[in-house]
Amino acid sequence: MNLKDVKDFTRQVPWGMLATSDGRIVGVRPMSGLAWNQNQLWCATFAASDKVAHLKKLPQAEYCFCDAAGKHVRIAGPCTISTDNAEKLWLYKAVPALKDYFPDPASPDFAVIKMSPDNIRMTTPDFTYSQVETK
Numbered sequence: 001m002n003l004k005d006v007k008d009f010t011r012q013v014p015w016g017m018l019a020t021s022d023g024r025i026v027g028v029r030p031m032s033g034l035a036w037n038q039n040q041l042w043c044a045t046f047a048a049s050d051k052v053a054h055l056k057k058l059p060q061a062e063y064c065f066c067d068a069a070g071k072h073v074r075i076a077g078p079c080t081i082s083t084d085n086a087e088k089l090w091l092y093k094a095v096p097a098l099k100d101y102f103p104d105p106a107s108p109d110f111a112v113i114k115m116s117p118d119n120i121r122m123t124t125p126d127f128t129y130s131q132v133e134t135k
Helices: 005-010 050-057 085-094 097-101
Strands: 016-020 027-030 034-038 040-046 060-065 072-083 110-117 118-122 130-134
Touching: 005 072, 005 118, 016 050, 016 130, 027 034, 027 050, 034 085, 040 050, 040 085, 050 072, 050 110, 060 110, 072 097, 085 097, 085 110
Parallel strands: none
Antiparallel strands: 016 027, 016 060, 034 040, 040 110, 060 072, 072 110, 072 118, 118 130
């Protein structure tokens, strides 16, 4: 398994679960509005969300994408929050459904979580993990 396999899987499974923590409270929530920008996983979010507050305190997170058969991939790494209009526009164009949540990509309510994965594990047919090279 390689990074291309992971990217293909995340495109087929449109929802991932994002886990964040502020060091005390853990939050896990379903996320869509995701796109790969080279080897970073970008996700749209509301700038005032709990996940943004968590990531500002502790900038590490993990996504888990799972299909109906239980095959899954876990993608972990450091995250940054971007409010850069050019980056928001890139994601807005990559994920057309975002217009249903943010009528204007320059909205101050819209932010981008940018994850740089440093640990990716994908299940094999026997449901053991295979480590995936992140570069």
